[in-house]
Structures are given as C-alpha cells and as structure tokens.
Amino acid sequence: MFKRQLVLEDGTSFIGKGFGSDRQISGEVVFNTGMTGYQEILSDPSYCGQLVTMTYPLIGNYGINRDDFESITPSVHGLIVKEACDSPSNYRSEETLDRFLKAHDIPGLAGIDTRKLTRLIRNHGTMRGLFTSADHPVTDALQLLEQQKVFSNHVERVSTVKPYVVPGRGRRIVLVDFGMKHGILRELTKRNCHITVVPYHYSAEKIRRLKPEGVMLSNGPGDPKHVQLAIQMIKEIISDIPIFGICLGHQLIALACGANTEKLRFGHRGSNHPVKDLQTGKTVMTSQNHGYTVTKESLADTDLELTQIALNDGTVEGLTHIRFPTFSVQYHPESSPGPEDTYQLFDRFIANIDAHIPAENKEEERCQSVLI
Template identity: 45%
Template sequence: MPGKAFLILEDGTIFEGTQFGWEGEALGEVVFNTSMSGYQEVLTDPSYSGQIVAMTYPMIGNYGVNDEDVESSRVQVSGFVVKEYSKTYSNFRATRSLDDYLKEYKVPGIEGVDTRKLTRHIRDKGAMRAGIFFDKAGALDRLRAHPPMAGLDLTRNVMCQKPYTFGQHSDSCPTIAVFDFGVKTNILRLLKAEGFNVIVYPGITPLSEVLKNSTIKGVFLSNGPGDPDAVEYAKLLVKDIIKTEVPCFGICLGHQLIAL
C-alpha cells in the first residue's frame, strides 16, 4: 500500500501526498512542465537531469510507457510530482505502467499534490531546491545541504562517451556536427529529417578534432542540463567556433552558451 510522502521546498513550504514509483528520497531543483501529454519524453529529457519535475496537467500515467517515446536511454529526472497518478493505463504501444517505469530507474514520485498551488509558488518565488521525503524529521536540513543548481556543470553526466552517426543520407547531403551536452533524440531525428548527415560528438571534444572531418558544413550545440555559465569547456568551445567561418546554431543550453 503506497505510503504518505512529502514534497518539501527549501523555503519551508510543504506539500503532502502519496508515494508512487521508487520508494526512496529525491533531492533536486523543482520545476514545472505544462505539457498535456508526453510525460515519458519529459522524464527522459537530459535537460531535466538533477531536477524534480511537476506536471501541471492533472492526470498523468493513463497511457502507460512504451519503448519508443524516449529522448534518451533512461529516466533523467530526480523526482516526479503529479496531481493524480492513473493506476490504470491503456495504449496499444504500452509495455508497462508509469509506476513500474519509475521503479525501474529508481526515481520516486509523489501524487496528490496541489500542482496548481505549487506551480504558482515556483512562478512567484522562482525555481528552488526541493525534496521528496517520507519523514519530515531532518528533511529540511538535508535539503538545504544539497548543492543549488547555480554553478553546477551537469552536462558531463548526460553526454555521449564517444562520437556516433545518427542516420546517414548520401554523401552529397551536408553533414552537421552535433556537440552533445545532453541532446534529445528527437532533435537528432529532426536534423536527419531535414536532410542532414548527423555526427554526434561528446561536448568536451575539441573543435580542431571535429573539423578534421572535411565534410562537416555546420556545428550544432545541443540542449542540456544545469547552469550554462558553469560549463567552462563549452564557453571556450564557442569562442573557438566564432573564430572560424563554420556556421553555428544551438537550442536551449546551446543557445544560451552562444549568448554568453
């Protein structure tokens, strides 16, 4: 029988609910997502690494989980917050429940939370540290000892470990080098669909090594988690790119890095 759980924010605000998913504590930065569907894509988005995500849509889990709608190879969030978790799921592609999925990756969830109130609180006060706990005793002290997101480079935890090719068209098609700081799979799909040959490199790869490939016609900086100002190696990478005549574009974290 699921037990009582608490979502505690660093400013002392407490939301009471019921545990689902993995039975363990979670610490991270609490943020909200307003999507009406696509919770599996949210859970597997590397940009949410180190964060506890609250869904504003009131019922989550009703179509289960499948093996296709993923943005990475695993669940990336630290914790998951919903108003109501649907224990019954139905979809012809579903292979398991959301509850089982969270247990598989040892991610705790909490349901029964007033997510409208939580969202307004985050909107007004800003993103802050939070934790999912089963006992309030000492929880706030443990939470406040957890490092804040500012100043953290989380990209190294989610980038690929070696270069790989994502789809291949003919040699006459332009090749894009993707610097992976936690790239979503769908971004790679879209680049491929536009007719690009896509080669993905770990974000820490020196630009000089990438440009040894004479077929590369452009550089793409991916999305990723954490504070862009803390990703020192990426800021140096952007400076090197700007010195060249290679076209460069980015999204999310990559866009922020270019702006720095």
C-alpha cells in the same frame, strides 16, 4: 502506494502518495504546463537534477511506450503529479508510469495540491526540494537539504562519453551533445545528414578534424556559464563553420559572442509558448524547457541580431549572427512533445551550409551525383 513528503527550502511541505522508486532525493522543483508528453518530458536530459511538477492533473493515462523516448536513460530526479493513473488505456502502452519510474529508480509523488505548489514557484521562484518519508520532521529535512551538495556539472552527467556516428549520405554535421534530445537526431536523419555526435568538451581542433559542413549545438540542463569549454570552442569555429544552436546551445552562442545570460524566476516549461518572429511578424507555438535566458540588453554591443521574442514575457527566443552563418533559438524546433510549427529551422540550417560551401566543391558534388 506509500506516503511520501516533499519539503521545500522555504519550509513548505506537502504529504501525498509515493510511487515509483522509494529512495530519498533532492532537486530543483519546477513545473511543466504540457497537457500531454509526460514520457518525453521524463526522458528529456534537460531535466537533469530537477523534480518536475506536472500542472495537468492526470498523468500516466496513456502509459509508457517504446517510441516516445528522448533519451535512453532518464535524468530527471523526480515527478510530482496530482493523480497518477494505474490503469492506462492506449494501444501503444507497454507499462504503467509507476513501473517505468521503478525501473529507472525515479521517485514520484501524487495526491498533493499541484496548483498550490505551482503558485508557490511562480510567486517565489524555483526552489530546491527534498523527497523524504512522511514522518520525517520538516526541520530535519531542511537541515538535510542544506547539507546536500548542489551539482553544477549537469551537462557532464548527461553528455555522451565518446563520439559516435549516425551515418548518412548528406551534409556532414557535428552534433555537440550537451544533453541532446533524440528529436534533434530524428530531424537531421530525415534530411539524410551524416552525423557525428561528440561530447560537450570536444575542442575546436578535434571538431575541425572531422571536416564538418555544419555544427549543431544541442539542448542541455543547467547554467550555460558552467560550460566554459564549449564557449571557447564556439569562439574558435564560429567564423569558419555554419552553426545552429537550440536551447542551451542558443545560450552558449550568445555567451561566446559577448552577450550575457541570467536565470529566470521560474523558467519556461511547456508545449504551448507563443513566440513572435520579428522579421516576418508571424507568431508560432513552441515547446520550451529552460531556466535561463539571454539578457536582451546585453545584445547591444555584439554581432547578434534579435530575431524572435517570447510573447508571454518578452524574453529572447531567437538570434542571428550578422556576419557569420550562425543562428539559434531558445525553444525546441524538434518538438517532442509539442507543436510542429518550426521544423523548417532544420531546413534553414541545411540551406546555410549549402550557401557556405565553395563553388568548386558544389561542382564536384554535382559531378559525383551524375556518375551515380
């Protein structure tokens, strides 16, 4: 290992051991409170442009395997840990964390006080940071950080370029990819859906040509207000097609219906966030990763009903449209990593589709099934 420095935009610096790639890179410094699931976190496209601090002190102890990826190519800019394990112990492990980061040109920083860094973020909010050499003067690093461009097109960078199909014999679903986790595909394929994955900028007209019975809006990185084409698309299809939105998809539905979004001080990133269902009174544990939230007060003049709230801070976690078969959640029901308390939301989506299909179409499907 070699020495590496993290310089925050407020002038705070941390010097520790570098691992993974040796390149210099900047990004938004955030923290994740999960005790496990670092491989899924690293491969979650929603972390595009971010330097992720893991609050759990030991990372890499069960290695990297081929089964737990949430995307093909990781988009995270960097990883910050207290201790990076060099000798993982797990029967599924195929390589070390260090080797994985090197293969994907992702720099890592270990051996710093991650508790102090987390407290700084909690007190001052998320800040931009720069990974650089240990002997780089802080004043020069701050100047370099200020000069570097802040990207606002994170969704464009992680979305699929061309549509593709994951075949099935069930309901026809169009999945709009804003930075989709593979867990969403897994849950839809478990329900035998025929899935067409399309880019973030796909128009309402193109989506209608695919004759979907339902539209899924995926998770993704960044500010939802930067994805104006998707907001317009949702406005045009919301009255015709059942929609289910997750994370960024949830925020885009809110914006399309006239609500507002705002940036959180330090976001929700972890696998143990309690959410209360206002209709049933029950509380579930959820996996979350977002830096923006729907402004609760902005829902007053919309057709959206608040259905779930975060128990930690009271922010909006679930919405249902009062006239159309559309609903959304801020958290990740597909989990990975995290609890599996909310998988049934995918069943609710399929039930919404079934209820929306005209009676004559259902009769035609019944006759086809009898013939088969």
